Amino acid sequence: MTIQWFPGHMLETKNLLKKAISKVDIVFEVLDARLPDTSANPLVDNICKDRFRLKILNKMDLADPEHTQQWLEYFENRSIPAVSICGSHKDQVEAVLNYCTEKITRNRARKIKIMVIGIPNTGKSTLLNTLAGKKIAKTGNVPAVTRHQQRTSLENNIDIYDTPGILWPIIEPERKAFILAASGAISDTAIDYTEIAFFAADLLIHRYPDLLIQRYPFLDDIPDDPLNLIEKIGAARGCLKKGGMVDYQKASEALIRELRTGKIGRISFETPKDIEHDS
Numbered sequence: 001m002t003i004q005w006f007p008g009h010m011l012e013t014k015n016l017l018k019k020a021i022s023k024v025d026i027v028f029e030v031l032d033a034r035l036p037d038t039s040a041n042p043l044v045d046n047i048c049k050d051r052f053r054l055k056i057l058n059k060m061d062l063a064d065p066e067h068t069q070q071w072l073e074y075f076e077n078r079s080i081p082a083v084s085i086c087g088s089h090k091d092q093v094e095a096v097l098n099y100c101t102e103k104i105t106r107n108r109a110r111k112i113k114i115m116v117i118g119i120p121n122t123g124k125s126t127l128l129n130t131l132a133g134k135k136i137a138k139t140g141n142v143p144a145v146t147r148h149q150q151r152t153s154l155e156n157n158i159d160i161y162d163t164p165g166i167l168w169p170i171i172e173p174e175r176k177a178f179i180l181a182a183s184g185a186i187s188d189t190a191i192d193y194t195e196i197a198f199f200a201a202d203l204l205i206h207r208y209p210d211l212l213i214q215r216y217p218f219l220d221d222i223p224d225d226p227l228n229l230i231e232k233i234g235a236a237r238g239c240l241k242k243g244g245m246v247d248y249q250k251a252s253e254a255l256i257r258e259l260r261t262g263k264i265g266r267i268s269f270e271t272p273k274d275i276e277h278d279s
């Protein structure tokens, strides 16, 4: 499965970032803590090379805490500044801001400029709202909510810029496309739910069997086939076609919905070991 979803506003944002970056002091690279490698946009690496950049593993409440810890160690071992947070927790977000402003050499006559960047739906606008202490930017649990850059002035002579989430033109390898789609970073119009659910079911069977049993007590044992798991969930959730056959499309949507919202439990889609194996 190859996913291509690069609407016009993403290209515009990429060009805008390239132009604006030289005037930016700090980059908040907002990642999804469930996919800290895959949610890192390769375009950002190129654009933000010489800026102070903090990787913010947001939505840590949804990620497997053990894997988040491994990711933080992974970044620390490579001297890459990284933290994990919940974007709506004021204390955590303010601690991030203070950490960054102390890291840079500050010219007090000039405002500090912070740019918040990342792929869609990682919580960039939420973080900005938390820092501002009010709902300035629109948020929502679908990708591409923010369509234009938005500046907000904070206390302490700081300007912060929220930007639209951007992906890259062709998402490869397939594993990354599946992870991004399962996490909710790609528009529903560009994905096939049944394929994504198959990928997610396989991950859950192999990595999170205990969570599956807790969430779906009707499972007597863990199916070894992802399709079988989707079928059982579909049957139990009443996702049926006329005649009583399981509707795989609806069953797949139900599974993905429950996965994305954390109802199945705290799940990470990748670990540092996975990407070390890949390279």
Ligand SMILES: Nc1nc2c(ncn2[C@@H]2O[C@H](COP(=O)(O)OP(=O)(O)OP(=O)(O)O)[C@@H](O)[C@H]2O)c(=O)[nH]1
Binding pocket: 058, 059, 060, 061, 062, 085, 086, 087, 088, 118, 119, 120, 121, 122, 123, 124, 125, 126, 127, 138, 139, 140, 141, 142, 143, 144, 145, 146, 147, 163, 164, 165, 166
């Ligand atoms: N569980 C959880 N949800 C979060 C967190 N931060 C943000 N969200 C939710 O994630 C969804 C996306 O948040 P946004 O702030 O709109 O994300 P964004 O990165 O600005 O998205 P785009 O503008 O589309 O690129 C919303 O439903 C938020 O409530 C978090 O730390 N934990």
Ligand SMILES: [Mg+2]
Binding pocket: 124, 125, 126, 137, 138, 139, 145, 146, 163, 164, 165
């Ligand atoms: Mg946004």
